[in-house]
Amino acid sequence: MISKLNLENILFLDIETVPETAHYSDLDPTKQALWDAKSRYQRKEEYSAEEFYDRAGIWAEFGKIVCISVGYIKMEGEVRQFRVTSFYGDEVKILNDFKTLLNTHYQEQKYLLCAHNGKEFDFPYIARRMIIHHIELPNKLDLFGKKPWEVPHLDTLELWKFGDYKTYTSLKLLTNVLGIPSPKDDIDGSEVYDVYYKTKEIERIVVYCEKDTIAVAQIFLRLRGDQLLQEHEIIHV
Template identity: 70%
Template sequence: MIEKINLNNILFLDIETVPETADFNSLDPEMQNLYEQKTQYQRKEEISAEEFYERAGIWAEFGKIVCISVGFFANKSDIRNFRVTSFFGEEKNILKDFSNLLNNHFNGPQHLLCGHNAKEFDIPFIARRMIINGIAIPDKLNLFGKKPWEIAHLDTLELWKFGDYKHFTSLKLMCKVLGIPSPKGDIDGSQVGHVFYVEKDIDRIVTYCEKDTIAVAQIFLRLRREDLLIEEEIIHV
C-alpha cells in the first residue's frame, strides 16, 4: 500500500531530452542512415528522416539529457516541505551529479525513485546515457539480476493504470482530472529542442522540468488521498 511508504524515502524525478545534435546534417552519414532505419515505422512516407529529426530526443541512442530535476520531502513531525533541485549543463556532468545523489543519499533499501512513465522513459533513458558516457550505473538504476519486488521504482502512470497495460494517461491529463494545477508553462516537450538549440534558454527548460517533478509528487499525494503541496511548502534549492 502506497499509504504506508514514508514520503521522505522517495526521490521524485523528471528529465528533459533533446536530439544529440542541433540538426540532422550534423550527424555522421552512418548515424543518419541508422536514424532513418530506426524511425521508418514512426514516420509517414512523405516525411523524411531529416524532417523527423526534431523527435530524436525520445531515443537514448539519438538524444541526450539536458536537465534532470529531482524533488524530495523533508518532513518533520507535522511540518511538511518539498525540496526541488536540478542538474543541467554538460550531459556527462548531469549524469555524474545525479549518480552521486543516488549513491550518497538515496541508496538505502528503503529508498524509492518515482516519476511519471519513468519505468518506460526516464529511468531507461538515464541508464542508457550513462553507459554511452562511460558512467557506472548506480544500484538504484541497475535492474540486472533483480527480482520484480526488488526494483525500487514507482511510476505514477503505472499506479493509475491499475493493471490496464493498454492505457496511457499524460501527466497533464492526470493533473486535470485529479484537480492539480497544471505543471505546464509556456512550452511543452516537443519544444524543448528548439528552446535548447535555438533560443539557448536552459533556465526555461529547468523551470519546465521542475514543474513536472512537483506535479509527480502532487499526483502521488492525491493517490494517497493527502492534501496537495502549497507554494509555501515547496523550496527550490
C-alpha cells in the first residue's frame, strides 16, 4: 500500500518535449519518410505529415526533451518541504545532469521515481533519448531483466486506474476532480511547441513543468489521504 511508503524516498518528476527540429522541412528526406510512415495512422487523412509535425514531440524517435523537473519531500522534524528544481536547455546536458542526480542521490533500491503516465511516457522517453545520445542508462531506468515488482517506478495514472485499463485520465482532469489547484493556468502541453520554437520562452516551459511535478506530488499525497502541500511548503531551488 502506498500509505506505507516513505515519502522522502520518492522523486517526483515531469518532462516537456518538442519535435527535434522546428520544422518538418528541416528533416532530411529519410527522416521525413519515416515520419510520414510513423504518423500515418494517428493523423489519418485529416492532416498531411508536415501539418502534423508539431505533434512529433510525443515520440522519442522524432522529439527531444527540453525540460525535466524533479521534486522531493523533505521532513525536518514536523516541518514538511517540497523542493523542486529543473534541468533545461541542451538535451544532452539535461540527460546527463538528470543521470548524475539519480546516480548520486537515488541509487539505492529504496528510492522510487513517480510521474503521471510515467510508465507509458516519461520513463521510457528519457531512457530512449539517453540511448540515442549514447548515454549509459542509470539503474533506475535500466529495466532489462527486471521483474515487474522490481521496477522502481510509481505512476499516479496507474494508481488512479485501480486495475481499470480502459481509460486515460489526464493530469488536468485528475487535479480537478481531486480538488487540487490546476497546473495548467498558463500553457498546456499542446502549446509547448509554440512557446519553445516560436516565442522562445523556455522559462515559461520550466514553470509549467515544475507545476506539473508539484501536481503529481499533490495527487500522490491525496491518494494516500495525506494533507496537500501548502504554498509555503513548496521551495524552488
